[in-house]
Amino acid sequence: MSAEINIPYEPDENGHFGQFGGRYVAETLMPILIEVARSYEEMHGDDAFQQEFRRLLEVYVGRPSPLYLAERFSAAHGGGRIYFKREDLNHTGAHKINNTIGQALLARRMGKQRLMAETGAGQHGVATATAAALFGMECDVYMGTEDMRRQAPNVQRMEMLGARLVPVNSGTCTLKDAMSEALRAWVSTCVDTFYVIGSVAGPHPYPVMVRDFQRVIGDETREQILASEGRLPDQIIACVGGGSNAAGIFAAFLEDSVALIGVEAAGHGIASGEHAASIGAGRVGILHGTKSYVLQDDQGQILNAHSVSAGLDYPGVGPQHALWAERGRAEYCGITDEEAVAAFHEVTLLEGIIPALESAHAVAEAGKRGEQLGPEGLIVVNMSGRGDKDLDNVRDYEAGRDKGHA
Ligand SMILES: *Cc1c(COP(=O)(O)O)cnc(C)c1O
Numbered sequence: 001m002s003a004e005i006n007i008p009y010e011p012d013e014n015g016h017f018g019q020f021g022g023r024y025v026a027e028t029l030m031p032i033l034i035e036v037a038r039s040y041e042e043m044h045g046d047d048a049f050q051q052e053f054r055r056l057l058e059v060y061v062g063r064p065s066p067l068y069l070a071e072r073f074s075a076a077h078g079g080g081r082i083y084f085k086r087e088d089l090n091h092t093g094a095h096k097i098n099n100t101i102g103q104a105l106l107a108r109r110m111g112k113q114r115l116m117a118e119t120g121a122g123q124h125g126v127a128t129a130t131a132a133a134l135f136g137m138e139c140d141v142y143m144g145t146e147d148m149r150r151q152a153p154n155v156q157r158m159e160m161l162g163a164r165l166v167p168v169n170s171g172t173c174t175l176k177d178a179m180s181e182a183l184r185a186w187v188s189t190c191v192d193t194f195y196v197i198g199s200v201a202g203p204h205p206y207p208v209m210v211r212d213f214q215r216v217i218g219d220e221t222r223e224q225i226l227a228s229e230g231r232l233p234d235q236i237i238a239c240v241g242g243g244s245n246a247a248g249i250f251a252a253f254l255e256d257s258v259a260l261i262g263v264e265a266a267g268h269g270i271a272s273g274e275h276a277a278s279i280g281a282g283r284v285g286i287l288h289g290t291k292s293y294v295l296q297d298d299q300g301q302i303l304n305a306h307s308v309s310a311g312l313d314y315p316g317v318g319p320q321h322a323l324w325a326e327r328g329r330a331e332y333c334g335i336t337d338e339e340a341v342a343a344f345h346e347v348t349l350l351e352g353i354i355p356a357l358e359s360a361h362a363v364a365e366a367g368k369r370g371e372q373l374g375p376e377g378l379i380v381v382n383m384s385g386r387g388d389k390d391l392d393n394v395r396d397y398e399a400g401r402d403k404g405h406a
Helices: 003-009 027-044 047-061 069-078 096-109 123-135 145-150 152-160 175-189 207-228 242-251 319-327 335-351 356-376 388-398
Strands: 067-071 081-086 113-121 137-146 164-168 195-198 235-239 259-267 285-286 290-294 330-336 378-383
Touching: 003 319, 027 137, 027 175, 027 207, 047 096, 067 242, 067 285, 069 081, 069 335, 069 356, 081 259, 081 356, 096 123, 096 207, 096 356, 113 123, 113 175, 123 137, 123 152, 123 242, 137 145, 137 152, 137 175, 137 378, 145 152, 145 164, 152 164, 152 259, 152 285, 164 330, 175 195, 195 335, 207 242, 207 319, 207 378, 235 242, 235 356, 242 259, 242 319, 242 378, 259 335, 259 356, 290 319, 319 330, 330 335, 335 388, 356 378, 356 388
Parallel strands: 081 378, 113 137, 113 195, 137 164, 235 259, 235 378, 259 330
Antiparallel strands: 067 081, 285 290
C-alpha cells in the first residue's frame, strides 16, 4: 500500500482525518478536550494502564469473546464459512462496556470523581453506569425525555446502578439533543467530571480513543481466525451507528487485503427519507463537535434518523469512517428494518443466538455476501450485542406499530 493511503488513517494532532474530524466546539470546552487528549496519550503508552485494562476486560467483561463458526447460517447462505465475533457475550450484553471501562480508567487517572454520559436507547448509559459502580464513581446520564419514555427498562437499570438521570427536553428529546446538552453542561462541570462518549463520534480525541478501546475486538479476531482457519477472512462485516464496534474490528485489518464492510440502517429504505444512513445518504457537515457525514436538510438542519434498532438511530457517523469511505478502504451499505428483523429471526432459529437488532443488520448483509462468495468464502461478522433488549421492539414492529420510531 502506498504511503498516501496509509498515513491519513491516523489523525493530525488536532484530530483531523483528512477533511473530517477535528474539534468544532465552544472555546470554553477546548482546554478540557486538550487535557483529555494529553492524558489519554500518556495513559495509552503506559504499561500499567494497559495491564489493568486487559485484566478488567478479562475478569469483569469476560474476554476474550469467542469467535464462533455459524455452520447452519453459513450453509443457508452460500455454503462458505461465516463466523460471529461474540461481543453479545460480554458483561452487559454488548461491545459498549469495553469503551466505558477504558474511559473510566482515564477519568480515574485524571482525578475526576464523576462520570457523565449521553444515551439514546440507554445501552451506553447502562455501560457507563456499570463502569461508575465498578470504580465507585458518581454518574450523570443525559437522556431525552422521549427516549426515557420508550426505554423505561434501561432507565430503571441505570437508576439501580446508582446513576442520576438528567432528562433533556429540547429538540426532539432524543439522543442528538441529549448529546448536545451533555457537551454544553460539561463546560461547567469539567473540574470534577469526565464525559464518557459512547461511540467514535464527538470532538478529538474521542474518535481515536474509543476506536483504540474497541480495537481489542479486532486484535482478538485476528488471532482467533488465524488459529482456526490459518488465513485472514475475505470480508469483515459490522453494523455502523456512530461506528465504534465497526472501527474496533476494522482497526486491526487496515493494512491487509481484507474487505471491510460497514452496514448502516436503511430504515424504511433510503428513498423514503426515513433511515440512518449518514454515509449512504448524508452530506459533509458538523455534528457534536466533529466534521463528518451528517443527515441534514438543504438549510443544514440536522434531520432525525430512523431505524428499528435504537442503537443505529444516530444522524452522524464517526469521522474515521468518513475517511475510510472517501478513500475506499471500507465499503458502506444499507440494510432495511425489514431485512434486519428477518435476519434477527433467522439467526435465532438457525443458531440459537438472539442478536441485537443492530447486529442483525450486519448478519443480514453477511447472508447476502456469503451467497456471492460461495463455498470458498470466509467472513467474520461482528455480533455487537445480544437481542434480549429487542424482544418488545420486534413484537411491536411486527404488529405494525413500530413503536416510537416512526
Ligand atoms: C450501540 C450499539 C451499536 C451501535 O453503536 P456503534 O458505535 O456503531 O458500534 C451497535 N450494536 C449494539 C449492540 C449497540 O448496543
